[in-house]
Amino acid sequence: MTPKPIRLVVDLEAIRKLCHWVEVACHADSGSEAPRTTVCSRASMGSRRLAHPALPLLFLVSCLGHLTEAQPPGAVTSFKISGRIQSRYAVTHVTSQMKNPSSAAAELKFKMQLPKTAFISSFIMFVDTPTPHNPPPPRQERRPLFEIKHQRGPEGHVIFYLTYEDCCRRGKEGYLYSVYIRPGHVIPAVEVDVEVIDQEALTNVAVLKVPGNNIDDVRREDPGPGRVRLRYAYEIPPGRDTLNGIFSFKYDVARRPDGGELQQKGKYFVHYFSPDGLPKMAAHTVFVLDISSSMLGEKIVQLKKAMEAILRDMKPEDSFELLTFSTAVDTIGFYQGTEDQIEMAVEKIRGLRTTGSTNLNAAYIHAINKLNQLDRKNTARQMVFLTDGQATVGITRSQSIRANVRNENVRRHPIYGLSFGVGADLKLLQEVSADNRGFARHIDESTDSEKQLIGFYQEIATPLMADVEVVYPEHEVDLESVVKQGTTHYYSGGEVVIAGVLAEGATHVEALVKGAGIAGPITFRVDRLHVAPATLLEEDNFIARLWAYLAVQVMSGD
Structure with missing residues (x-):
């Protein structure tokens, strides 16, 4: 009997709740009338978490005939990556074709590591397709996130189509785009094709890494000042077991000393704010350090080393206060960023000893009171x-x-959280930081913790504007729809990204950006406005997708 095709659909709301790993399995038995299809997710289903940054992703597909004890590995016949970064919003498509060269059943694995802030918008598998080189189905047929079709044939083929999306975040070196190419299989070759499109002129485009390290083999096309296309093909040397590589490049866009760039497409808009030429403000940072008993050992050693390096990088106009907490909260001292004051603080850090329990609430409240007590104008305060x-x-x-x-x-002083080790309440740190216009990070103990701590602080070491507020007229913007990526302060190398929906009947957006600079209050008017008509389908509107992406990130506390 010819088996019936299987169609599996997982809706958008369900997939937005997935985190960490997703495992999809499709089993085919020749004795049954139809293959058995299973979807299993190892997920945190927190009530508020409509999405979670996609961590390393594993799709496991067991298919193609009888299940036997000896399962020969499948062979990858094609592995292609294509990407499109439109106004800093990246959509990446991965296509992997695999076959089972044996008549026995085989376990075919499709493994893809994603950026930690990305989410999956589509995953389609075709199993035993009569023509395995067919392109993905038309757009109107690709709305489900998962779709599995199975037809039994003399040879087993599987085609994986994965699409994930991410918003490129600006750092000291500009925007970074990376694709991790670690399929876990022997593959004959990999092809990468990425296009960058922006309203502003592109600057500082540079390829950083490629599989095989043949950076000179990357073909670059520059159709215009706001466009670049990078293509790279790499054949795997014979005898190599697998490929473990990264294709990454960086770029930036031309910046001006103004209120930023506002793009509008239909009723959706996105506002990028990263003015050029602002001088550094003085910063006052309250460091709140856990010295409870669980920090004993390598953790406290790495903390001391990192804090010493951070303090020695302080500028004379900066100031800082050191608090420690365990069962109770103690103040080590208030210091200026001068050389002699820094030496005094370093000696205090070196003398820290672990003791007691963990009183998070008291530590947070005590630190907020310290920030409130600072009597200093034109200073960016942070915890x-x-x-x-x-x-x-x-x-x-x-x-x-x-x-x-x-x-x-x-006063909504920004709070930045850092979690150490597997026992930390990272979710709480993320929620507290999101509530208070900051962000939280996890320090991976398996790598260089000291380097991670220093790198984190460098992101917030150079404030250019404090208490940044973007004002949109109520009759032009649905204020409840506005979502923001970025902190309450604007830092060197950073960017504030705001997206939203126009109010009923509005046709355009005017905005003002207010804040405090080194000389006092500062206001920018937004004059760069790019307007385009709405797309026929809302899913084709990249600004609408960007707005949804940012909304999910905010709701998930990331």
């Missing part, structure tokens, strides 16, 4: 909070701590 554990004393319920911090921090 850096580092812990390796969960609250074990005082107020211990995460949501109570979060609410207390939100209520206490009425």
Whole structure:
């Protein structure tokens, strides 16, 4: 009997809840009338988490005939990557074709590591397709996130179509785009084709890494000042077991000393703010350091080394305060960024000893009060909070701590969180930082923790504007739709990204950007406005997709 095709659809809301790993399995038995298809997800289904940054992703497909004890590996016949970065919003397509050269069943694995802030917008598998080189189905047939079709044939073929999306974040070197090429199989070759399109002129385009390290083999085309296309093909040397490579490049866009660039497509808009030429402001940072007993050993050693390097990089106009906490909170001292003051602070750091439990709530509240007490104008105030554990004393319920911090921090000083080790309450740190216009990161102990801590602080070491506020007229913008990527301060090398939806009946957006600079209050008017008509299908509107992406990131606390 000819088996019936199987069609599996997972809706958008369900996939937005997936995190960490997703495993898809399709089993085919010759004795059954139809293949069995299973989808299993190892996921955190937090009630607020409509999405989670996609971590390394594993799709496991077991298919093609009888299941036997000896399962020969499948062969990859084609591996292609194409990307399109339109106004800093990247959509990446991965196509992998595999076959089972044996008559016995084989386990075919499609493995793809994604950027930690990316999410999957589409995954389609074709199993035993009569013509395995067919392109993906038309757009109107590709709306489901997962679609599996199975027809039994004399040879087994699988085609994987994966699409993921991400917003390129600006750093010190500009925007970085990376594709991880680690398929876990022997592949004959890899092809990469990426196009960058922007309204502004592209600058500082440079390829950083390619599989095989043959950077000179990358073909570059420059059709215009705001466009570049990079293509690269690499054949795997014979006898090589697998490929473990990265295709990455960086670029930037021309910047001006103004209120930024606003793009509008239909009723959706995105506003990029990263003015050029602003002088550095003085910064005051309250460092809140966990010295509870769980920090004993390598953690406290690495913390001391990193803090010493961070403090020695302070500028004379900067100031900082050191707090430690375990069962109670203690103030080590208030210091200026001068050489002699830094030496005094370093000696205090070197003398830290671990002790006691973890009182997160008291530490947060004490640090906020210290920021509020600072009597200094034109200074960017901020908190850096580092812990390796969960609250074990005082107020211990995460949501109570979060609410207390939100209520206490009425001035919305940015709070940056750093988690150390597997026991830290990273979710709480992320939520607190998101509530208070900052961000949280996890320090990976398996790599150079000291380097990670220093790199983190360098992102917030050079504020150019404090208390950045973007004002949109109520009759032009649905204010409840506005979402923001970025912090309350604007830092050198950074960017504030805001997206939203126009108000009913509005046709355009006018905006003002306000904040404080080195000399006092500063206001920018947004004069660069690029308007385009709405697309026929909303899913083809990249600004609408970018707005949805940012909204998901905000709701998930990332």
